[in-house]
Amino acid sequence: xxxxxxxxxxxxxxxxxxxxxxxxxxxxxxxxxxxxxxxxxxxxxxxxxxxxxxxxxxxxxxxxxxxxxxxxxxxxxxxxxxxxxxxxxxxxxxxxxxxxxxxxxxxxxxxxxxxxxxxxxxxxxxxxxxxxxxxxxxxxxxxxxxxxxxxxxxxxxxxxxxxxxxxxxxxxxxxxxxxxxxxxxxxxxxxxxxxxxxxxxxxxxxxxxxxxxxxxxxxxxxxxxxxxxxxxxxxxxxxxxxxxxxxxxxxxxxxxxxxxxxxxxxxxxxxxxxxxxxxxxxxxxxxxxxxxxxxxxxxxxxxxxxxxxxxxxxxxxxxxxxxxxxxxxxxxxxxxxxxxxxxxxxxxxxxxxxxxxxxxxxxx
Numbered sequence: 001x002x003x004x005x006x007x008x009x010x011x012x013x014x015x016x017x018x019x020x021x022x023x024x025x026x027x028x029x030x031x032x033x034x035x036x037x038x039x040x041x042x043x044x045x046x047x048x049x050x051x052x053x054x055x056x057x058x059x060x061x062x063x064x065x066x067x068x069x070x071x072x073x074x075x076x077x078x079x080x081x082x083x084x085x086x087x088x089x090x091x092x093x094x095x096x097x098x099x100x101x102x103x104x105x106x107x108x109x110x111x112x113x114x115x116x117x118x119x120x121x122x123x124x125x126x127x128x129x130x131x132x133x134x135x136x137x138x139x140x141x142x143x144x145x146x147x148x149x150x151x152x153x154x155x156x157x158x159x160x161x162x163x164x165x166x167x168x169x170x171x172x173x174x175x176x177x178x179x180x181x182x183x184x185x186x187x188x189x190x191x192x193x194x195x196x197x198x199x200x201x202x203x204x205x206x207x208x209x210x211x212x213x214x215x216x217x218x219x220x221x222x223x224x225x226x227x228x229x230x231x232x233x234x235x236x237x238x239x240x241x242x243x244x245x246x247x248x249x250x251x252x253x254x255x256x257x258x259x260x261x262x263x264x265x266x267x268x269x270x271x272x273x274x275x276x277x278x279x280x281x282x283x284x285x286x287x288x289x290x291x292x293x294x295x296x297x298x299x300x301x302x303x304x305x306x307x308x309x310x311x312x313x314x315x316x317x318x319x320x321x322x323x324x325x326x327x328x329x330x331x332x333x334x335x336x337x338x339x340x341x342x343x344x345x346x347x348x349x350x351x352x353x354x355x356x357x358x359x360x361x362x363x364x
Contacts, residue, residue, distance in 0.1 A: 001252075003225040006196045009125045009171050011052050012076030012097040016171060016229045017196030022222065022254055023229040024245045025198075026238040027054040027080065032062040038069055041238065046074045047287065048242040049257050052229070054078040054100060057087050067094040078127065085111035092118050100127040103158050104134035112158075116167050126170040127198060128162070130155045132181070148184035151176065155189055171195060171228065175202035179217040186221050196228040203233065210234040211244050215251075222252050243286075256291035259346070262307050263296040270298035272316035272335060280357070284343060290350040294342070295324075304329060312345045314338045 008018025016023050026045055030038040032055045042053050053075045057063055070077050078098040079091035085106050088099050099119060103112045119126050132146035135154055143150035151174045162170060172195050174185040182201050190197060201217040204210035214232040221227050230248070232241040249255040263278045264270075278296045285294065295313030297303030300322050303315025308327030315322045321338045323330045323345065333341045340356055347354040 001223060001225050004190055004194075004197075004227075006194050006228055007168070009169060009196050011078065011125060014051050014076055016198075020228070022227060022249055023051050024049060024242055024249070024255075025052040025054065025078075025229055025231040026050045026241045026245075027056070027231065029238055032056055032058075032069070033065045035065050035068045038065070039072055042069070042073050042075055044239050045242060048239045049246055049289070050075060050238075050242045052076050052078060052097075054080050054231075056080045057091050058082075059087070060090065063087060063090040063094050066091060066096065070095040070097075081106075081115075083107070085115050088115045089118050092122055092124060096124065098125045098127060100129055102129040102131055102134055104130065104136055104154065109161070112161075113165060116162060116165050119169070120165070120167045123169070126162075126167075127173060128155065128158055128170050129173045129175065129198075130158070131202065132176040132178075146176065146181070148176075148181045148188060151181070151185040152188040152192070155185075156192060159193060159195065168195075171198050173198040173200065175200060177201065177203040177213075179213050182217045183220050186226055187224070190226045197226060198229050198231065199227040200231045200233055206235045207240065210236070214244060215248055218245075219248050219252065222248070222254060257289060258291065259285040259288050260291070260293045261285070261296065262293065262310055262313070264298045264303070264306065266298045269301055270316065271318045272298065272321070272338075274298045274316060277316070277339060281339060281342060284339075284355050284357075285346060288346065288350055288352050288354070290352060292346065292350060294346060296342070311349060312342065314342045 006017035009016045028038055028041050030041050057079045076097040078100050079096040080100045081088040082105055106112050130151055135146050139150045139154055155172055176182045199218045201213045204213040218230050230245055232244045234241050246257050261282055266274050293310045295307030295310035297315040300315045300317045304324040304327045307313045312325050319335050320332050323333050323341050343354045343356055
């Protein structure tokens with residue numbers, strides 16, 4: 001697919017836009033004022049493949065903690081600011097790699113100008129966020145609702161204002177919980193500007209609803225070449241957001257990281273507990289970073305054939321199963337050893353460590 005041309009923005013060493021690969025972001029849901037737990041979560045996000053983390057900065061105590069966190073963080077950090085422009089100015093002094101503001105709730109043009117001027121002076125990029133819940137009153141009156149047209153108009157208003165202030169080091173997000181509104185708004189903005197776009201469907205919901213909405217909204221835009229960085233919004237552990245983000249990118253052949261797990265939905269031929277087997281394999285394969293396609297199939301009738309493109313896989317049977325590579329059977333394996341055989345093969349193929357299950361009933 002042809003990607004929309006956009007200018008580059010750097011958050012720390014991470015390039016967003018300008019032809020760089022789509023960047024995966026997430027946001028910590030810890031209390032930023034709690035330095036230890038927040039750093040622990042950032043470390044987990046890093047291991048999952050997150051490339052930029054955002055932290056809420058609701059008060060000056062959070063600013064002080066942000067400085068400590070920034071000193072230890074393996075990831076570039078964005079300070080997420082609402083309602084108080086002084087927090088943005090303080091976060092800049094605390095070392096934020098970028099600032100996220102929503103001019104619609106920052107207190108007006110003059111306070112926004114002060115933040116933009118400070119970012120320009122210090123060479124720090126901004127994320128210009130426009131949310132359906134905080135649109136300007138005149139735009140709501142004009143369009144009658146937080147429509148796609150209203151969101152795009154608000155963003156363009158602030159783009160022109162930032163440009164008038166001589167500032168162009170920013171990316172833009174347009175957030176709505178409505179998938180179709182979000183997609184339409186980004187399409188309009190992509191047509192009218194060349195600034196990098198941060199994609200996401202806000203307040204998307206829990207694991208299932210949030211994944212579906214995000215995959216549709218983010219996926220449709222990425223498939224059209226629109227979007228430079230993404231954050232999947234889930235009411236879950238943010239590590240799950242990163243996992244879903246990479247699955248979206250993988251499905252569109254934009255980026256590959258770690259194991260792509262192929263597993264069948266099961267049918268009447270299945271004679272093993274495939275659900276538990278697949279869940280346990282997925283959990284143990286999470287640390288793998290090398291791209292690899294792994295199949296876990298319920299029976300030996302069609303398993304290897306249906307997963308012919310998998311690098312390695314297993315197919316269950318009654319007491320015995322198959323270990324296969326690229327659709328070809330390698331050897332038979334006792335049912336209780338299928339998971340171990342698969343994990344050992346993945347470790348051999350990737351050169352990365354995999355935690356093996358403890359042997360049950362040794363010697364039998």
